[in-house]
Amino acid sequence: MLLDSERWLELRRFRVLHEAGATYAEIARETGLDWRTVKKYLEAEGPSVPPKPAPRSDLGRQVIKPWAHVIDAWLRAEILLKGAVIHERLVTQYGFPHTYQRVKLYLQQARPRIAEELGIAPSELARLHRRFEVVPGAQAQVDWGFEGGILTHVGIEKVYSFHMTLSYSRDPFCCFTTSQDITAFFECHRRAFAHFGGVPGSIVYDRTKTVVRHHVAPGKAVPLHPEAVAFAGHYDFDIDVLAAYRPTGKGRVERQVLIVRDHVLAGRSFSSLDDLDGAFMAWVPGRRAVTHRTHGEVIGVRAQRDHAALRPLPAKPYLVADRYLRHVGKDCLVAFDANLYSVPAQRVRHRQYVEVRATAATVAVHATVPDAAGVTLLAVHPRAIGRGARVVDPAHWQALPDGHTRATTTGEELNAAPPTCRRPDEVGGLTSLLRARAAQIQVVTRPLSFYDQIARTAPAAPAAPIQEAQEPS
Template structure:
């Protein structure tokens, strides 16, 4: 890394303090805002602190990135959160500019706050911004659970959950209520959602729920998917998209739907069964589809027609998800499962054979 003139001048004034022991490398790095390794390199003798190169006329040489700075600034004014990799790619493809990627990244550290200030965006607002994405019809749905608590406690049901699926293009909603979040219930709700929409989206977005992800892994590592989730998605021909950890904005459409359904379907009403709750949602759907959505500005139902037409067709036979367990067959041709004994065909198995049970 070569220091620019301003950073070189700022760092040079700390050299005497460092050599006299008055300031440590860590303190200098904190004071100048430079990386500690850069400070170490230039002050510990690993690299000389030299002034920037000058031309034969004595003028300071300009940076290569300065030639394309107006182009980069224009890109940031149109999209303040544009990534350095995207800017670097567009400079090469659209303007035939060859420049080192790191130079673009370094320039953006200075340019982005400056352009944000021009646009009236404060540093705090800039840190909290995220880019809204849109998709084509039929391309994506988002899935989430809602915890509805003890709405049926008076009839002996301790807890009720709401399953939600939202089509990302139109925001067309689906919801059903269940008393369990287990694997079979989770994918039963998927089948009901596909029937409600009349097809299957190309991709479904999930958070890291245990019914989709086998175990949590470190950031950047491949996420191991649950075998039943893989089999189910293969049967219905959709892709599984698991969000990175701590990315709540990645499925904001469905998370917003959880709150909307809670307010418009459940609030102020009493129910005696999940079937009544499902019927209340079904009665509310036409009202929702008649609304003009605040984000895309169209009537949800009109946009939903395009969404539904682009969905993939349902397979001829449903895929039944089951919990799978391995058990040994006893000498009496019985297997033990869940505190019960079940018989197996004596002609097809032998004692101590390992068999798979689908619950």
């Protein structure tokens, strides 16, 4: 069937015949059309050229026009805002009745226009990246997630989620911690290896301080943390650090962070880290039964090939220890990570430097100089959870004074004189507050005329004999 414009061009040639007297039926037989269609086009008044139909993009803009100013405002605030996010906000905030495709079509012309207004180069909008695929067991990706105050009601202020995803199958692992330090970071690695039953050939990281010693300019060799190098060497995997400004390099695990947050944590309450770990492990079988939309296979089936290609675990685990120098306090306590740990009083002194070696589970305190037997270890304590805790071994304080020799008295025993020297009139009163010997000294008594004679205010008179005090025998 011919289109409207083509019909018009076909019938245009027969307008002269119609004006010369040809009937609609005769013209219809020549064109193969119905006579009513011929009549419609030949009798229509208007310009000699039919109007062009509106392009599909114009139709899309007409549909979304009432919300176009809202979308433009969002793009001016964040030019790379995802279309799915825009559609979700339009539906929830403005009752948008149309599909995501309408938003997507509008963004195709709106995003470059807004970018030109903002002076953003087209190259910054492209953000193209090369999709890569790996063989089984070749790679895993690692990332952190911050779960906020999900356990504040039990006294834990911050909770972090550690994620490792096998790149070939997208088989996930997740565990929850209260710290992101190097000891917790690699302890989570050991748990992930045990979960998968092996070690991948390489692990992709971003430039986190637990892997990278310090940041360098793009294109420069990245200096790795010594403990990260030792851990990777023990478990026989390669460290793959992403290039700077390449956030798409570990999209598999970043997507997994959102999936776990939505499917495991959302709408639930937990009482401990063990509850969080248990919730994830209970969700894993259901996740492995899902057909992944990218590789098109069941995750659990593909994970079997992934697990079989992993490298074996070493016979002994490698325990990463974070090391710090600390002072010993007067109370024989060493401060570390906002908590206090005791050391033996007989082996340290105030302000002495000691080395704290902290793992995810323990805190060991070592002397910087070995003793006569060549031993540096002073104490080992379980690592405290949270802040403000005091972890004390009572045996460390045995050499310190505990006050058991201190005694008190009312003083009566010291003030009491021997029975042979004590007189009844000296019992009680102020004499009990004086020393026993001084309390028995007699005070000399003189008449007032004696003082007048001294002052020469009265005639001299014979002075009364002075009674000298006699010392007690």
